[in-house]
Amino acid sequence: MSNLMFRTCPETGLKVHGPAEALIKANAVVAVVFLLIGGLFGLLVALTRWQAIHLLPADLFYLALTAHGADVLVFWIIFFEVALLYFASAILLNCRLATPRIAWAAFFLMLAGAVMANVAVLQGESSVMFTSYVPMKAAPHFYLGLILFAVGTLVAVAVFFGTLVIAKQEKTYSGSVPLVTFGAVTAAIIAVYTIASGAIILIPTFLWSVGLVGEIDTLTYRIVWWGFGHSSQQINVAAQVACWYAVAALTVGAKPISEKVSRFAFLLYICFLLLASAHHLLVDPGISSEWKVFNTSYALFLAVLGSMIHGMSVPGAIEVAQRKNGFAHGVFTWLRKAPWGNPAFAGMFLSVILFGFLGGITGVIMGTEQLNIIIHNTLYVPGHFHGTVVAGTTLAFMSITYLVVPLIFRRELIFKRLAQLQPYLFGLGAMGISVFMMAAGTLGVSRRHWDMAFSDAPFSFDYPPAAFMMMGLNGMSAIVASLGGVAFIVVIVGSILFGKKRDDAFAKENPVIFQGSGATVAHHGDAGSLKIPGTTILVAVFFLSFVLYYFVNWKYLSEVWPLS
Amino acid sequence: MAEPDQPEEQAPSTDTEDHAEKIPAMQSLLDNHFLLLFIGVAVPAVLYTIWGVMEVAHIPIAN
The missing domain is CATH 1.20.210.10 (Cytochrome c oxidase-like, subunit I domain)
Known part of the structure; x- marks a missing residue:
């Protein structure tokens, strides 16, 4: 592997693999874009539930709630987590990223899926909210978008595990991996189960949406879907804890x-x-x-x-x-x-x-x-x-x-x-x-x-x-x-x-990290x-x-x- | 920025390894990422998904 593909960080002293760095940048930037979009929808939801303002009509409220959930609970966090996985493997282990081309393919697959799901929601036919419980039916490209995103993420996680194998084979570290990398390993393991659960339930649901499957059992859907929906938030927990250890090390040693x-x-x-x-x-x-x-x-x-x-x-x-x-x-x-x-x-x-x-x-x-x-x-x-x-x-x-x-x-x-x-x-x-x-x-x-005031409801209820x-x-x-x-x-x-x-x-003259914390x-x-x-x-x-x-x-x- | 007190004496670093030592079983487990991957997928697959779906499958169908 050419040394031209690496640079040495003047502050941490770590070797930085160029293709890994580019992928970290791309995933982090897209993550922030989805945070912006999802956050905007979240504000609209909150201003609608504030009864004195009650901003959106009902149909747009459920549209905004669906987009908010998908953009911040899935797209923002998982794009950012993929960036973290590449950082915790290639950068912290001082090695090259496994198969950067496949990692780029994963990135574009995730991006295509996220955009497709957003388009489906904004078209107004997929206001099924983040959980998309059956028998509520969204447009087929809503499910397809989520499936493409899940497949792309799974490929990115495979690249992460491949990078761990490369680091071990090329002996770029000794003993155990650093704790931050171990936290990323935990997040990646949780991601595999999460994405598998998503694929297992969303593929038949997509087929149901195009009429190739007669019905989806609601209880089974809920069990398997929550293996995806809640577990995707467990990827966060592991990744955020890894961030805590990393930031604590880099800011105060x-x-x-x-x-x-x-x-x-x-x-x-x-x-x-x-x-x-x-x-x-x-x-x-x-x-x-x-x-x-x-x-x-x-x-x-x-x-x-x-x-x-x-x-x-x-x-x-x-x-x-x-x-x-x-x-x-x-x-x-x-x-x-x-x-x-x-x-x-x-x-x-x-x-x-x-x-x-x-x-x-x-x-x-x-x-x-x-x-x-x-x-x-x-x-x-x-x-x-x-x-x-x-x-x-x-x-x-x-x-x-x-x-x-x-x-x-x-x-x-x-x-x-x-x-x-x-x-x-x-x-x-x-x-x-x-x-x-x-x-x-x-x-x-x-x-x-x-509408928590139940304005047009046949039976009123007072909170x-x-x-x-x-x-x-x-x-x-x-x-x-x-x-x-x-x-x-x-x-x-x-x-x-x-x-x-x-x-x-x-x-070197203006370091942003604690002295010597790159090694820590x-x-x-x-x-x-x-x-x-x-x-x-x-x-x-x-x-x-x-x-x-x-x-x-x-x-x-x-x-x-x-x-x- | 406040002036720090007198620094404490640095504790000896513990991150050196003696490779001649036998690796403890727990460390071997934690260093085997693919075994952890198997555990991390198998445990929830059995205890959450398969057990849960089996329970739903055993609900009698209404006449």
Whole structure:
């Protein structure tokens, strides 16, 4: 392999394979475009559900909701995850990417599929929402678009595994792969099952849409589809945790406090995280309690254990690193003196906190069969996954993008003050969306419902006034999050197009990463200290919140079914 | 930007490896990505998809 295809990054010291770098750029750029499109549709949805504005008519509301779900829950995150897979394999393992031509074919297949599905939705005949439950029927090219996208993604994942084989054969690393790469391996494994589930159910559904198959069983559809729909969000969890470790390493030089434990937590994801899909089916008839309870209250909790390990390990690693960096005084000096003005660090840390407190705790509530009944199919469900996918994953992906632009695109960030503000703006908005949706859901407000006032309904129903207030606050939070999203796109796209070129000399004089952190992120090894009193207190606060919220929900349940 | 306190003494790095040592079974498992791929697909396929579809298949058909 010609050395002309590689460059050495002046900051990390890593060898960067040119074709891999080009593919990372292409996938990341397209991901951001779909974030913009999907985010816009999300704002329209939120402004419609804000009853005082009620922006869109019913048909356009369901169209916008379908486009929002597909663009941000599938296209934005999976394009970005493919970029991460190529980064975590070819770049971190110092090797060439396997079959770049096939990787480009995968990219164009994914792009064609995503565009086709969007066209189908915008034509107005496919407002079946993200879940596309049968017997609702979309246009055939909606399903075909999703199938093409899934096949392209599967090929990209195969390229990732091929790159791992090349790295091992060419001995570009010794021992185990770095922890960030192992997180990417976890995401890729989850992606294989996810995409297979999608293909298994969407291919017959496509054939049904063109009249070649008589009917699709609704219950079977829901089981297999959720193996795709929910699992696609589990790819996010693994990928975002890998981002946390990478950004913590690159911004403050953090190494995991115990790499063995962190790897074990990823193993828990591999074995159990996908089974959490069952929580969407906890009120479905025809499926036994044994299946429901095993897949949620047993298996899901083991995956939650994995998340709690990472939730302690990442701040713990930062604390150890900060103490080594000289901020050893007191319990929280390491946190106060953390680089909060660095958008990569701020976005990463906010992602850890918001994912844990909002997405994590509420996921356990929804995964408990008894508690699920009080919030099933209410706005609590999107409130939960806006806590995971928006406040958690999207914020984590945004944070690492602030490092990708100077290191991979080799451009200086423009509008640096706006970039510093952006994670807080987006995090605040995402937090509001999640909290107020869950509050409305707790008051019984349905999800996917155009008019909560039931204006033209033959039977009226009055939600409590507080529910309307929550939806208004949700709308305001969506505006704040949208401003944060626009700020992100302005900074990132503007930097790529107009940012000062970071040549090697400039990059050495103006590093964007912690000194020596290139080796930290690309090798395995522990922090070498367990002195984390601040993190221990944060974890105690988390557990206290968890226990209190868990029992508050049992109290709610007792009020639904009073016992005398 | 605040001035840092006195840096703590650097802990010894633990990322050096002794290749002569026997690799623990758990590490062998975690280093075998294709075995992990098999586990990661087989476990949910059996416990979630196949078990779930079997339950639906056993629902009696209404007369």
